[in-house]
Amino acid sequence: MPTSEPRPPMSKAEYVYSVLLDEIRTARIPGGTALRAGAVARRLGVSVTPVREALRRLEKDRLISYEAHHGATVVDLGxxxxxxxxxxxxxxxxxxxxxxxxxxxxxxxxxxxxxxxxxxxxxxxxxxxxxxxxxxxxxxxxxxxxxxxxxxxxxxxxxxxxxxxxxxxxxxxxxxxxxxxxxxxxxxxxxxxxxxxxxxxxxxxxxxxxxxxxxxx
CATH class of the missing domain: 1.20.120.530 (GntR ligand-binding domain-like)
Structure with missing residues (x-):
């Protein structure tokens, strides 16, 4: 018999990831944009830790890249x-x-x-x-x-x-x-x-x- 167990709430890292993913996918954050963890955290009302976790996921997705002295940048594809x-x-x-x-x-x-x-x-x-x-x-x-x-x-x-x-x-x-x-x-x-x-x-x-x-x- 099927059960209707409550779904776990979205974690802060998942929330940040979903927001940034949608903004990058729709180009509301265009290619070449620098993503500063502190600024993202303040905008989304979270601490820096979940933002950094979300950025690591986006890097794994190849949507952002890290460069020395520049930090995370949205990939600009040609x-x-x-x-x-x-x-x-x-x-x-x-x-x-x-x-x-x-x-x-x-x-x-x-x-x-x-x-x-x-x-x-x-x-x-x-x-x-x-x-x-x-x-x-x-x-x-x-x-x-x-x-x-x-x-x-x-x-x-x-x-x-x-x-x-x-x-x-x-x-x-x-x-x-x-x-x-x-x-x-x-x-x-x-x-x-x-x-x-x-x-x-x-x-x-x-x-x-x-x-x-x-x-x-």
């Missing part, structure tokens, strides 16, 4: 890293889509279609600022369905490894919104039809197209 990022995403998320086609349940498909429908409504009503996070959830749900043991975790790690500034989001471009939503619809149709080859192909093309847009902006 075009080569952008190419590698979208190439890796295409491989991981494409594989996730192919595997998901043979594993997806009716409930899984319903959940994905509801999320897609929400995106379509938001797009029609001009709420494009909500589409990026919903798209992220759409992709990660598919990765989780296709590879619950490893792929979902890897898909998240890849996505968290390169910041996407809000102003660079393709979801702010009307033409891109239509193309991306059409691709999501194609992926859903392939998943419903248990066509792993098509699901993988559409996903790969979809991610690479997003990469081409990002490299042009």
């Amino acid at each position: 075009d080569d890293a952008l190419e590698e990022y979208y190439g890796l995403r295409a491989v991981v998320e494409g594989l996730g889509a192919r595997l998901a086609a043979s594993r997806i349940t009716a409930a899984d498909l319903t959940g994905l279609r509801e999320l897609h429908a929400s995106m379509v409504r938001d797009a029609k009503e001009g709420r494009n600022d909500r589409l990026g996070e919903q798209s992220r959830l759409f992709h990660l749900r598919i990765a989780d369905i296709g590879g619950p043991a490893f792929l979902g975790q890897h898909a998240r790690a890849v996505r968290d490894s390169l910041p996407v500034p809000a102003e660079a989001s393709l979801w702010l471009d009307a033409e891109q919104v239509k193309m991306q939503l059409d691709a999501h619809e194609g992926i859903l149709a392939a998943l419903e039809g248990a066509d792993g080859v098509a699901a993988e192909r559409i996903m790969i093309e979809h991610v690479r197209q997003a990469g081409d847009f990002r490299k042009g902006h």
Whole structure:
């Protein structure tokens, strides 16, 4: 019989890590920014110890680096890293889509279609600022369905490894919104039809197209 034990509260180090990770991932803290433990601690209302622990985790994630006499600095990634990022995403998320086609349940498909429908409504009503996070959830749900043991975790790690500034989001471009939503619809149709080859192909093309847009902006 399932139990509903209370979840342990987030530690201060976990809290600092989650805040900084989100700020780096969305480029609210841009590449090249120095992160001073004392300043971060004061801003987030914690001591320096959990900040240093969080910074060590971010260094392990390769999102910050340490330099002599400079301390921690957010990594500033260039075009080569952008190419590698979208190439890796295409491989991981494409594989996730192919595997998901043979594993997806009716409930899984319903959940994905509801999320897609929400995106379509938001797009029609001009709420494009909500589409990026919903798209992220759409992709990660598919990765989780296709590879619950490893792929979902890897898909998240890849996505968290390169910041996407809000102003660079393709979801702010009307033409891109239509193309991306059409691709999501194609992926859903392939998943419903248990066509792993098509699901993988559409996903790969979809991610690479997003990469081409990002490299042009």
